[in-house]
Amino acid sequence: MPRREVGRSGGGSAGRGLGGEYRRFAVSSRFERWVVPCRGAAELFGQTAAMRTVGVEEELLLVDVHTGRPRSVASQVIATTDGDSMHGAGEGGVEAELQRYMVETQSSVASELAEVGEELRKWRRVVASAAREAGAGVAAIGTAPVAGTGLISPAPRYQRMAERFGPTAQEVLTCGCHVHVSVESDQEGIGAIDRIRVWLPVILAMSANSPFCDGRDTGYASYRSQLWMRWPSAGPTDTFGTPDAYHDLVHSMVESGVLLDDGMIYFDARLSRHYPTVEIRVADVCVDVEDTLLVAALCRALVETTAAEAARGDPVPQLPTSLLRLAAWRAGHDGVGGVLVDPVSGRPRPWIEVIRDLVIYVHDSLEGSGDLERVEVGIDRLTRVGTGATGQRRTFAKTGQLLDVVVEAIRRTTGR
Numbered sequence: 001m002p003r004r005e006v007g008r009s010g011g012g013s014a015g016r017g018l019g020g021e022y023r024r025f026a027v028s029s030r031f032e033r034w035v036v037p038c039r040g041a042a043e044l045f046g047q048t049a050a051m052r053t054v055g056v057e058e059e060l061l062l063v064d065v066h067t068g069r070p071r072s073v074a075s076q077v078i079a080t081t082d083g084d085s086m087h088g089a090g091e092g093g094v095e096a097e098l099q100r101y102m103v104e105t106q107s108s109v110a111s112e113l114a115e116v117g118e119e120l121r122k123w124r125r126v127v128a129s130a131a132r133e134a135g136a137g138v139a140a141i142g143t144a145p146v147a148g149t150g151l152i153s154p155a156p157r158y159q160r161m162a163e164r165f166g167p168t169a170q171e172v173l174t175c176g177c178h179v180h181v182s183v184e185s186d187q188e189g190i191g192a193i194d195r196i197r198v199w200l201p202v203i204l205a206m207s208a209n210s211p212f213c214d215g216r217d218t219g220y221a222s223y224r225s226q227l228w229m230r231w232p233s234a235g236p237t238d239t240f241g242t243p244d245a246y247h248d249l250v251h252s253m254v255e256s257g258v259l260l261d262d263g264m265i266y267f268d269a270r271l272s273r274h275y276p277t278v279e280i281r282v283a284d285v286c287v288d289v290e291d292t293l294l295v296a297a298l299c300r301a302l303v304e305t306t307a308a309e310a311a312r313g314d315p316v317p318q319l320p321t322s323l324l325r326l327a328a329w330r331a332g333h334d335g336v337g338g339v340l341v342d343p344v345s346g347r348p349r350p351w352i353e354v355i356r357d358l359v360i361y362v363h364d365s366l367e368g369s370g371d372l373e374r375v376e377v378g379i380d381r382l383t384r385v386g387t388g389a390t391g392q393r394r395t396f397a398k399t400g401q402l403l404d405v406v407v408e409a410i411r412r413t414t415g416r
Contacts (some may be wrong), residue, residue: 051111051369053182054300055277056120056292058285059097059104059175060127060413061144065137068406070101070148070173073134077103080130092123098158099173100151101144103127109182113300113371117293121415124289128414139409141388142210142224142284144173145402160260168231174224175285177207177292179299180277183307186243189278191310193246193269194239196302198319198343200268200282201331202358205351207283207295208335209388212396212405221335221389222284225328232258234266236324239316246271268328278303282328287388287412294378297371301362304369319346335387355379 064071074096081094092106105123110116124138131138150170152162162169183189208221220226228234233253240246250262259265262273268282280299286292319327327341330348334340336355339348343357359366359375366372385391388409395408 053109053111055109055180056107057178061139062136068146068403070144071136072100072151073136074100074103076134077130096153113293120289137410140285140287140413141409143213145212145405147214172227177283177285179280179296181300181303188307189271190240190243192303192306194316195306198317201327204282205331205335209284211389220333222332224284225332231266237267238321301365304365305362
């Protein structure tokens with residue numbers, strides 16, 4: 001999402017709203033699209049509570065179509081896409097990332113996932129067109145199958161990150177997918193974050209799209225998830241209990257002097273710094289937008305289901321964070337097709353059984369948002385053809401050429 005600096009409750013610019021505690025945000029028509037669905041306000045005025053809105057960010061890799069290597073053309077791509085209105089791609093945008101080989105696209109906000117999907121496809125086409133003008137291609141792929149040289153974007157913050165974290169900043173070239181789901185307050189957000197944490201490895205497994213990295217098959221379905229854990233703040237978290245506990249931890253982490261700022265809070269799920277949302281950051285970028293929407297549908301259903309549990313005072317699942325790290329490792333290694341760690345028992349089970357349990361758990365929320373059929377079709381597709389990682393390995397098995405893996409990802413990214 002395009003960044004806007006905001007204050008927080010308890011941080012000097014707090015306020016009380018119709019739904020309870022909230023953070024102050026810069027007012028814009030786009031922000032209002034986040035705010036409208038808040039249940040407290042809707043119910044206070046006697047309206048039917050609307051669906052939670054969703055926004056999606058996708059990180060895309062820029063590559064040389066002749067060699068498969070990453071191409072450092074992000075600045076040219078962004079300059080070409082700056083006039084997003086002329087492309088008719090919606091209210092989202094394109095931004096630079098840490099490395100010059102990648103860009104991030106952001107959808108605008110919608111309650112209907114079909115609208116989100118349409119916009120993601122448009123932005124992919126816009127970026128692909130701009131990349132062609134710069135002599136490159138664009139691939140929705142979690143890691144670079146062919147090695148690059150780790151060129152850091154020129155923004156001062158990114159240069160400071162490179163100076164402090166050295167090879168980590170140079171070598172962690174990864175592309176993820178971040179799903180924002182609207183919440184009414186920090187309190188509701190923390191209630192959801194504390195409860196969804198046990199299911200996030202399942203989301204990772206379903207999105208896995210990074211088996212190849214730097215010229216080799218890593219043995220993982222999502223090697224991106226392994227690389228990402230090199231950042232000191234990345235991964236699953238303990239439960240927080242209250243917004244104050246969450247913000248106190250974030251403050252302490254920044255004050256430790258290790259992180260540059262709170263933008264480096266790389267939790268698997270966090271309160272957005274700029275929007276009234278829970279931001280779920282565990283997924284690989286998916287090569288197929290339909291898989292992205294499957295992830296988004298399940299993320300929204302998880303937030304809806306767990307927010308309702310929190311409102312009822314239901315207990316928080318107490319799976320230890322150390323075990324969650326193991327569950328994330330297993331999900332990143334096996335993806336779909338192997339086993340996953342059961343979020344209740346902590347024991348290994350066939351992946352499809354765990355995913356079916358997730359669908360049962362969020363069934364009512366999926367039905368209420370109209371996403372149940374989309375999820376059922378998406379899981380059937382995963383069962384038949386696998387994830388992006390499966391597709392990459394299938395291509396490599398046919399030709400033995402990583403360039404063909406990259407070229408096929410370019411083709412699938414824009415649906416050609």
